[in-house]
Amino acid sequence: APGGKGGGGWGLAMSDKNVDCLIIGGGVTGLTVGFLAAGSVLVADKSSAPGGVFETRDDVEGYLFEDGPNTFQPTESTLSLVKQVGLASEVECTDRSLSRYVYSGGELYALPSPGGAPDLSGLVNLLSPFGMARVVFGAILPVSAPSGDETVKDFFSRTLGADLLGKVVDPFISTVYCGDPSKMSMRSVFPAIAKAGDMGDGFGGLLKGFISSRKAAREAPGPSFPESGIKVKKGSSASLKGGLKKLPEAIARSLGDKYLASWEATSIKHSTDTALFTTEFSTPEGPRAVTSKTVVLAVPPVAAAGLVGGLSPEASSALGEINAPAVHSVSLAYPKTAFDEEVACVEEQGGVKGFGVLVPRGEDIGTLGFQFINSMFPDRAPGDESLLLAYYGGAQNPEAASLSAEEVTARVHQDALRMLLKKDAPQPKVLSVRTWRAGIPQYNVGHAAAMKASREALPRGLVLGGSMTGGVSIGDCILSARACAEEVEAVLR
Structure with missing residues (x-):
């Protein structure tokens, strides 16, 4: 296991370093970028142990x-x-x-299980007869694509009805995202369903669009991963024996001295002459600096906003407005x-x-x-x-x-x-x-445009990652990490 002077046994204290890629943030995204990225890397974590929100x-x-x-x-x-x-x-x-229930009017109603036998009785009883009919006809009638970014509430209200929105979609958004469907972006939160809506003109509507979009997704080239060989049943959820904290701890162990605990980034500077970044840190051993060709920010939005303020006020403002x-x-x-x-x-x-x-x-x-x-x-x-x-x-x-x-x-x-x-x-x-205190980043209307504008306003080689970019689940963060590693590799070529 990694050890040494700093960070409660995680990582060795280092003097000033020069690396290809500096990753700021020791959550699952930052650690995974460090694990996947080519070249010399350092993962700097302000916490005393790896994992971020994994507790x-x-x-x-x-x-x-x-x-x-x-x-x-x-x-x-x-x-x-x-x-x-x-x-x-x-x-x-x-x-x-295992059933997932919705509480409504003093009763519990079972939603269809992702991996179980199809059983719509709970959903039929949960929704009113009109609400259920609205879902059925809304799934097959033609739908028009929205003119711009649309809220989750507006999309479901115009397609599958207010009853499904209030009794199924709203509690899902409230629990998974801690969010508000009247503010959250449909295209950012439910991209596959939004894509189905774009392709749902003509008879067949959302159902036809969903089938077409799934077919296109299967045929599109995507990232390849080494086969795990782990057998799981479709529709199940997973954890690790002994808890999920084992995952970031195992990644940190694999990084060895490339993972630095209790290193808090205080500023990032960029030289247009050399195209290098200089990041200053507060560490248990005093101030340190790291020079790097690339920097990956895998931290909460408010922390990212503070660190990029000297590089781009526009990006800092956009990131600072992301509610969590x-x-x-x-x-x-x-x-x-x-x-x-x-x-x-x-x-x-x-x-x-x-x-x-x-x-x-x-x-x-x-x-x-x-x-x-x-x-x-x-x-x-x-x-x-x-x-x-x-x-x-x-x-x-x-x-x-x-x-x-x-x-x-x-x-x-x-x-x-x-x-x-x-x-x-x-x-x-x-x-x-x-x-x-800072929970899940909210993918509200305009989020995707704000992230795109932030990326374009920042110097080439500064990469934004984590739950503010490509999704909030563990799987989303791992995919975000792979995208960050690929972007780093493209800069280093």
Whole structure:
């Protein structure tokens, strides 16, 4: 394992260095760029350990839970990286038949499972008869392409109807992106569906467009990855035995002394004469500087905005305007006997079964959703308890940012009482309340144009990556890292 003077055992302290590529940010994107990039590289991380928002917790006896991301989609690109860093045997997958529920009008309705047998009964019961008819006809009637960037709300309102928007799309956006469908860009959040809309003129509409766009995507050349050989069932979600923090730790180990912990970038300068970048750092050993041919910024938007201010005020302003609303991640454990057997997801012997439940914003419930952690991964809590992960806050509830951990816990517990628990259920065992002051970057209308303008305003060789660019999931960040590595390689040629 890497060790040395600085950063809690991760990486060696170095004096001034000259490298081909400097990566700023020690989350999964930055680490993966360092792993993939050609030439000499350094990954500089302001944190004392690798991982960024990856925060696996195993410090409470009998429990394993995540304060940050807790699953990934087992795509070949992600599994390939997992295999390359020696974690193939650590992959564990959920039962793909686990239901995802939506809470509406005091009831839970099961959505069709991605990998299970097709069952639309829950969706049929969730939507009104008119709403369901709107979905069916909206899928096959001709649709026109929008004149410009369109919000998620506007797209679904004009194609598949307000009922689906409010009861399915809104809670998905609220939970996955902590976002607001009236502001988020359809083309940035749901690019495949937006593409289907572009190709949906004539009879067949969205359905025809979706089939055509999928066919075009399969035929288009894309990045190739070393085969992982890891067998997973389509429709399942995945994690790692012992938690997701193992992934960034394994990548950092593979980088050895190329990963530098507790190195906080303070400024970036660019010479038009030499085309080189000079980045200054605050480190445990004092100020340091790194000269590089390229720089990859794999940090949150507000941090990126501060670092590029001296290079391009226009890019700094655009990046600084990307909203990343605060969200609370709350892990609670309840006795299995505390759950109401009349609720659809509660088993006869007690406890909850399923992937989790999404909550539309119109239900007067503050909690964005619950995930049923030891239903997905059974060994993560004692056998007589159910471990729930809740999210509270986001773009549609900015006031939640000011709540204390105790206030958030009380509100989440009250929501669980309304949705899942018996009226006399005991107080939960509070395992963690993690407040992310800068949460998920919001891909609002204009985001893609702002990112394009930022890239064009910055010097060649300064590359923007991470969750502000190509998607917010773990898989998206890994694909973003590959794109960054390819851009670096093109500059170095």
